[in-house]
Amino acid sequence: MKKDYKLYLTLFKSTFYLSAFTFGGGYVILPLMKSKFVDELNWIEEKEMIDVIAIAQTSPGAMAVNASILIGYKIAGLSGALATVLGTILPPLIILSVISLFYTVLKQNLLLNALLKGMQAGVAAVIANVVISMTRSLCKDKNILSIVIFVSAFIAAYILKINVVIIILLSAVSGLITHFVQKRNKRGGKQYNLS
Amino acid sequence: MPLIQNQVVEINGWLTMDEFIDLVTIAEMTPGPIAINAATFVGTRAGGLLGAVISTIGCISPSLIIVITLAWLYCKYKEMPIIQSMLACLRPAVVALIASAGLGIVKVAFWGNSDLTDNSFGINLTAVILFAISIFILRKLKPNPIYIIFGTGVIGMITYLSVR
Numbered sequence: 190m191k192k193d194y195k196l197y198l199t200l201f202k203s204t205f206y207l208s209a210f211t212f213g214g215g216y217v218i219l220p221l222m223k224s225k226f227v228d229e230l231n232w233i234e235e236k237e238m239i240d241v242i243a244i245a246q247t248s249p250g251a252m253a254v255n256a257s258i259l260i261g262y263k264i265a266g267l268s269g270a271l272a273t274v275l276g277t278i279l280p281p282l283i284i285l286s287v288i289s290l291f292y293t294v295l296k297q298n299l300l301l302n303a304l305l306k307g308m309q310a311g312v313a314a315v316i317a318n319v320v321i322s323m324t325r326s327l328c329k330d331k332n333i334l335s336i337v338i339f340v341s342a343f344i345a346a347y348i349l350k351i352n353v354v355i356i357i358l359l360s361a362v363s364g365l366i367t368h369f370v371q372k373r374n375k376r377g378g379k380q381y382n383l384s
Numbered sequence: 385m386p387l388i389q390n391q392v393v394e395i396n397g398w399l400t401m402d403e404f405i406d407l408v409t410i411a412e413m414t415p416g417p418i419a420i421n422a423a424t425f426v427g428t429r430a431g432g433l434l435g436a437v438i439s440t441i442g443c444i445s446p447s448l449i450i451v452i453t454l455a456w457l458y459c460k461y462k463e464m465p466i467i468q469s470m471l472a473c474l475r476p477a478v479v480a481l482i483a484s485a486g487l488g489i490v491k492v493a494f495w496g497n498s499d500l501t502d503n504s505f506g507i508n509l510t511a512v513i514l515f516a517i518s519i520f521i522l523r524k525l526k527p528n529p530i531y532i533i534f535g536t537g538v539i540g541m542i543t544y545l546s547v548r
Contacts, residue, residue, distance in 0.1 A: 208417070210530050216485035218417070221529050228526070236475065240462070243474045244454050246481065250447025251417040258448060262455040270452055277417070278440055284414050285424040286436050300541065307540015309493040310511040311533040314518030316486035321523075323479045335476040342480035347487060356477055364473030368466050 196265055197272045203230070204257050204276030209284075211253075217312050218253040219245075220319035222260065232264050235326065247357050253277060334367065398430040419443060490515070510543045 203225050211218045219242055226233045233241070241263070245255035254277055261273030327335055338360055345351040392398050399407065407425045414421055420443060427439030461467050493511045514536045522532060 206530070210533065216482060216489065219482065224529055229528075236471075239475045239478050240458065240471055242482070243471075243478045244451070244458060246478070248447055248451050248454060250444065250451070251419040253417040254420065254444050255447050255451045258451040259455045259458075262452060263459065267452065270448075270455070274444060274448065278420055278444060281414065281417065281420045282424050282436060282440055285421055286428050286433055288414060288425075300545070303541040303544040304537045306544060307510075307514065308533050308537035309489070310514035310540060311518050311536030313486070313490040313493040313511075314515045314522060314536070315529040315532055316482070316489055317515075317519060318522040318529075320479070320483045320486045324483065327476055327479055334473070338473055339476035339480045342477040343484055346481050346484035353481055356481065357474065360473045360477035361470050364470035365466070367473065368469035371469065 197268065199230075200261055200265060200269055200272040201276040204261075204273045205280060208253070208257075208277045209280035211312075216252075216316065219256060220316050222256060223319055226260055226264075233260065235323075237263065239323070243357055246353055338363065392426050396430075398426055403429070510540060510547075514540060 241259045245252050248255045257273040257277040258270045261270035423439040423443040424436045427436035518532050
């Protein structure tokens with residue numbers, strides 16, 4: 190890939206649009222980043238994108254900013270990271286500087302409220318769509334360990350409401366354990382299929 | 385958020401508690417990451433445009449340093465077998481976390497904001513129908529998700545306002 194100004198411009202433009210048009214937290218912007226950089230531009234593999242999300246979640250700070258730093262760095266190094274960070278923080282900076290000047294008017298705006306309420310359904314659908322495709326590609330590997338981790342992590346997060354960082358650390362530790370178990374089994378001639 | 389409140393309202397007195405509640409509302413309903421929105425808002429109120437720029441920079445600098453270090457490590461060592469098996473276990477967990485957050489958002493879209501729901505059972509039928517249509521279009525035609533979000537926003541706005 191040529192590292193010319195066009196690449197940086199695309200990085201900046203993509204993150205700028207994503208940041209300018211996504212309402213809500215990091216979980217809304219991440220699926221959009223996936224469909225932009227993985228499905229549309231093909232700059233990042235789906236597996237790498239999931240790694241990016243894992244790192245973004247465990248690091249301090251806003252998840253969307255972290256993810257955009259990682260994506261920028263992965264594609265074009267340090268200056269790529271700067272381009273994506275700028276793209277991510279500029280829209281809120283501009284929009285909020287304007288809004289904070291007359292926010293009382295906007296707060297009671299019925300039209301805006303109805304628009305945002307309608308958009309919730311769309312946002313929910315976009316996220317559900319990404320979850321469906323990610324779960325499908327997970328099940329395609331037919332790896333029992335991943336499915337066990339998926340189910341237990343889901344229960345831990347959704348029902349037990351355990352902290353995200355703890356869940357990620359625990360699954361990383363289980364990765365370490367399987368690594369050493371596998372190593373030992375290799376000597377014994379037995380091997381589990383891990384992908 | 386509780387940390388921001390402590391710093392901004394109690395320690396430095398830049399905002400009143402009422403203003404802080406407004407801040408949370410605005411940070412959530414404007415596009416972009418919530419923490420950045422909050423930082424910009426506080427910055428503007430306390431020190432104008434310069435304040436906004438400075439508080440945003442302050443907000444992202446720690447993550448910039450930490451995440452770039454992690455990104456560098458990731459790019460350098462991701463081929464190692466031990467890292468590979470760790471990542472193999474992380475991926476399903478991350479998908480589960482996104483699924484969990486997604487389910488939360490679906491719940492808010494279907495049952496949240498009771499003032500705008502259009503029947504007495506609490507479930508928002510407009511949202512359910514919009515959701516079903518959007519999922520169908522997303523899976524069949526694979527359009528840019530931003531169009532879906534704006535489309536549902538506009539259709540939803542018309543429906544909610546005409547019901548009223």
